[in-house]
Amino acid sequence: MDGAELLAGRFEAERAGLRAVAYRMLGSLAEAEDAVQEAWFRLGRTDVSEVKNLGGWLTTVVGRICLDMLRSRASRREEPLPEQDGTVRLPDPVITPLTTVDPEQEVLVADSVGIALMIVLETLSPAERLAFVLHDMFDVPFDDIAPVLGRTTVSTRQLASRARRRVRGAVPAADTDLSRKRDVVDAFLAAARGGDFEALLAVLDPAVVARSDGGTLLPGVLQRGASDVASQAIAFARFAAEARLVLVNGSPGVVSFAGGRPLSVMSFTIREGRITALDILTDPTRLAALAGDQTFDL
Numbered sequence: 001m002d003g004a005e006l007l008a009g010r011f012e013a014e015r016a017g018l019r020a021v022a023y024r025m026l027g028s029l030a031e032a033e034d035a036v037q038e039a040w041f042r043l044g045r046t047d048v049s050e051v052k053n054l055g056g057w058l059t060t061v062v063g064r065i066c067l068d069m070l071r072s073r074a075s076r077r078e079e080p081l082p083e084q085d086g087t088v089r090l091p092d093p094v095i096t097p098l099t100t101v102d103p104e105q106e107v108l109v110a111d112s113v114g115i116a117l118m119i120v121l122e123t124l125s126p127a128e129r130l131a132f133v134l135h136d137m138f139d140v141p142f143d144d145i146a147p148v149l150g151r152t153t154v155s156t157r158q159l160a161s162r163a164r165r166r167v168r169g170a171v172p173a174a175d176t177d178l179s180r181k182r183d184v185v186d187a188f189l190a191a192a193r194g195g196d197f198e199a200l201l202a203v204l205d206p207a208v209v210a211r212s213d214g215g216t217l218l219p220g221v222l223q224r225g226a227s228d229v230a231s232q233a234i235a236f237a238r239f240a241a242e243a244r245l246v247l248v249n250g251s252p253g254v255v256s257f258a259g260g261r262p263l264s265v266m267s268f269t270i271r272e273g274r275i276t277a278l279d280i281l282t283d284p285t286r287l288a289a290l291a292g293d294q295t296f297d298l
Helices: 003-026 029-044 053-075 103-108 114-122 126-137 142-149 151-172 178-194 197-203 226-239 285-294
Strands: 204-213 221-226 240-250 249-257 261-271 275-282
Touching: 003 029, 003 053, 003 126, 003 240, 029 053, 029 151, 053 126, 053 142, 053 204, 114 126, 114 151, 114 261, 114 275, 126 151, 151 197, 178 197, 178 226, 178 240, 178 249, 178 261, 178 275, 204 226, 221 226, 240 261, 261 285
Parallel strands: 204 275
Antiparallel strands: 204 221, 240 249, 249 261, 261 275
């Protein structure tokens, strides 16, 4: 095996972890793949013979690429912050079957990186997001992150601390028992399908928030309160011919279908046995792209 083959093998061994970094940074599966591929190109143009920790070096390279992508995205104002001016932008969901464990997908959403957390990450500045993701999620030392940001170590530490406070304030501790969460989602589905308004109120937190991202073709919807969310759930259930229970970012969720095509992906945040947030991706363009990647071949 020559040097190029050896380097390619070492890169492939790091690929799943690099995708996990890029996904947390970008919230887009397609862009995460692009970032990892760009890291491969940069690796091919760089002499890394003196690099002692190739995995760490690649992680910071991916971080730098994602930082540039986020800054470019912000300068073009492609994606508004969640709930800004009435718009809703949800990150791409990672969908897996309930019974099958895909090691690569498991790495992608390890450490309970649910949709609720990903939404909060979208509200951070690019620099805050990089400092928080690399340090708090992947244990990259601040001394290594600072050069990527062009800041001092102290300043980088402050960025991560600020981001950490925002994350903790916006993402309260949720239930972790998968079996109990599945029971709640099952109860929600049964009540929605049966048009049982009172049963829905029983599984919804009174202050529940429901966010729907319909992309450019469908208007996004933001609803608050159990009564409004329950009414919308009953109305929406009538359009779905089939609903499958799946894992969305490692937690029980639902993919709904109509005419054999995915109609929505629903992610639930559950606390103390009640649904506190319901995030629904209904963007037909993004759903078709996810289905094209065989994400829905469950």
